[in-house]
Amino acid sequence: MSRPLPRPTADTRHFWDGCATGELRYQRCAHCGEVQLIPRSLCSACQHADLEWHRSGGQGRVLSYTVVHRAPTPAFKDETPYIIALVDMSEGFRLMVNVRGGGATPLAIGQSVRIGFREIEGMALPEAQVLE
Ligand SMILES: [Zn+2]
Structure with missing residues (x-):
């Protein structure tokens, strides 16, 4: 069974194109300054359509995490x-992302991570790498 992959839409295509070139892109509202990811056609705070794309530096901290032991579909069992x-x-902005190294990776709330990319079946997906 092949793994389900994201399907880019008109709103998300620029984000996925960035991933393919090693860039983590997010949106900032030119009207109110709010930043957002998941990409949308309107600002989630003020509903203006004047959104700009920016490149993230890729640095973040873990707000929360979960270890998945039971695959949600057979595609993830391995x-x-x-x-x-x-x-x-x-x-x-906030990002939900897999963590490099799988369930054996030591992780803690507040841990510094850097976002990189993992290619799966021709698609680059963001993933977090733990920083020491
Ligand atoms: Zn706004």
């Missing part, structure tokens, strides 16, 4: 255990 983390990025 990957368990793995970690999914919520990461607060230094630019102010």
Whole structure:
């Protein structure tokens, strides 16, 4: 069974194109300054459509995480255990992301991570790497 992958839409294509070139991109509202990721056509704070794309420096801290021991579908059974983390990025947006190294990775709330990319079936997906 092949792994389900994200399907870029008109709103998210620029984000996924960035991943393919090693850039983590996010949106900032030119009207109110709010930053957001998941990409949308409107600002999640003020609903203006005047959104700009920016490149993240890739630095963040773990807000929370979970270790997945039971695969949600057969496509993930060879990957368990793995970690999914919520990461607060230094630019102010929040990212849900897999953690490199799987379930054996030592991780803690507040841990510094850097976002890199992992290629799966031709698609670059963000993943967090623990910083010492
Ligand atoms: Zn706004």
